[in-house]
Amino acid sequence: MSAKGKDNTNTADVRDDRVVTNSLGNPLNEPYATQRIGQHGPLLLQDYNLLDNLAHFNRERVPERNPHAHGSGAFGYFEVTDDITDICGSAMFDTIGKRTRCLTRFSTVGGEKGSADTVRDPRGFATKFYTEEGNLDWVYNNTPIFFIRDPSKFPTFIHTQKRNPQTNMKDANMFWDFLTTPENQVAVHQVMILFSDRGTPASYRTMNGYSGHTYKWSNKKGDWHYVQVHILSDQGIKNLTIEEATRIAGENPDYCQQDLFTSIEKGKFPSWTVYIQTMTEEQAQKFPFSVFDLTKIWPHKDYPLRRVGKLVLNENPKNFFAQVEQAAFAPSNTVPYQEASADPVLQSRLFAYADAHRYRIGPNYAQLPVNCPYASKFFNPVIRDGPMNIDGNFGSEPNYYATNTNYQFIQQDRPIQEHQEVWHGPAIPYHWKTDAGDIDFVQATDLYRKVLSKQEGAQERQAHNIGIHAAAASPEIQERVIQMFTRVDKELGDNVRKVINAKNAEENAKL
Incomplete structure (x- = not known):
């Protein structure tokens, strides 16, 4: 324009x-x-x-996402139900009852675009809010933690979850070799969740979403908190067993896509209640582990959930390619008063996601209707040209900030970070690997002993799910899997061994 x-x-x-x-x-x-x-x-x-x-x-065809290739999406709205202006000054939260239009895309992580959406895998839970202050993307997962805290390991980790470069098949050795390497066993809590019942959600409607990362939110006075976001399903949590998930994957690889589309088409609009956990800088300094550690949760008893609002999906896309396949989500797409923390994995995502979209869709991907900030509009005469420019390219506007032209910059009207966190130190290469202690196993053990023990058959299913998968690996890798889960709980390790031995005996009997 x-x-x-x-x-x-x-x-x-x-x-x-x-x-x-x-x-x-x-x-x-x-x-x-x-x-x-x-x-x-x-x-x-x-x-x-x-x-x-x-x-x-x-x-x-455009290149498929790598990862999160197989996904489903729908439009809806976010409605504020509770006042959190003491925590966040973003305009989307300024009035109880205020609604902001949004698009949510759910996805599996490791599979290709045509893979089954019931497989054991984390699920993406990404929401784009079309706010009056610009587009905001919450690019979350259905697990409150993740496998890594060193961002340099992300490409390697994803490679191990995909296909062997020689056989072009999924490879249990690759999968477990990475996860059981001692320095990578920081992933154990996430692996416990992945191989629990929640590793195979029954539908996108019946799973939660979590920021995982720590963010920094400020109010209009400049007071700030560390924040984690929880998006909890109002439909309740429902999961599939490994046998059910495998059967459905063969019968209908788009089972979750069909469930979401059909539910909305019938007027059964899924909804989620949004909560936040908050932590002050002083509390973070006393925390037993780093507030930036993506592999750890914040205990609810110490940092209770505070309700924010409701996310409702009530509109199916008119065209999947235009509105879901071309949708581009990035944690760097944010609005005033919602900022990234120093979480190293989050910091790397600020670059990687938008860069992936420029490769996948093109440098002007933000001009597409599904991605454009239509609620706030866009003006920056320096960002222009490039292939597939479709917004008029600013016409005769100078392509630099001309001295004889009036521009408005409103950054000075809101608090900025300079009075908040202050970082000092040399530039150093730091590998945040699992230490020799047990702190990286504490929450995994608590999950097994304090949570799964209260769900009938959950501990047995956990061992079954792990053992069935690990049985396809080499004997050496199998032993490493057993030892890692023994470190979580001896009973779990023993039961995983029994499942592996039984599966191996079954396969040998077929020979």
Whole structure:
């Protein structure tokens, strides 16, 4: 859009009379006719309508996400139910009852776009809020923690969850080799969750979402807190057993996609209640582990949940590719008073996600309708040009901040970070690996002994799920798996060994 007025050209116009044309608007006489020499002779290169059709077909796919390729999405709204303006000054929270339109995309992490969505895998839970202060993305998962806290390990970790470069098959050795390496056993709590019942949700509607990362939220006075966000399903938690998930994966690989779409189509709109946990800087300094540790949860008894609002999904996309496949979520998409913390994995995501979208969709991906900040609008004459620019490119506006042009900068109207955290120290290479102590196993042990023990059969299913999967690995890797879970709880380690031995005996009997 030009700064001096909107161009009256609408690049999204579609003919109302439904006359079929080629991509440049030239009407087609007959859709399947091709120009050729005689009735049965070779084709002519001048047949642009044919070339237009075939050439676009060759390019109609964009690269799939890596990871989170298989996903489903729906539109809805977030409604404020409780006043948290003492914690956060973002405009979306300023009034009880205020609604902000949003888009939520759910996904599996490790599988390809055509893989099954009931497999054992973490689920993505990403929401884009179209706020009056710009687009805000909460790019979360359905687990409150993650496998790593060293961001440099992320590509390696994801590789081990995908396919062996020689066999092109999923590989249990790769999977467990990474996770059982002593320095990587910081992942054990997340692995416990992954191989619990919650590792195979029955639907996207019946699972929670969590920020995982610690964020920094400020109020308009400049007071700030560390914050974690919990999005809890109002439908309750429902899961599949490993046998149910495997069966459904073969019968309907889009089971969760179908469940979400059908539920909304029938008017059964899923909803989640949003809560936050907050922590002061002083509390963080006394915390038994780093507030930036993505592999740890904050105990609810010490940091209780505080209700914020309601997330409701009530509108299916009209076109999946345009509104879900092209949707671009990034933790760097934020609004005033909601900031990233110094969590190193979160810091790396601030770059990686937006960069992935520029590769996958193009440098002007934010101009697409599903991604554009239509509630706040966009003006920055320095960010322009590039392939597929569709917003008028600012017309005759100078492409730099010209001295004879009036610009408004409102940063000075709100508090900034300079009076908050202060960091000192040399630039050093730091590997945040699992130490020799047991602190990285404490919460995993608590999950097994204090949570799963209260759910009938949950501990047995945990051992069963681990053992069935690990039995496909080599004997050496199997032993490492057993030893890691023995460190969580001896009973768990013993039961995993029994399942592995039984599965191996079953396979040997087939030979």
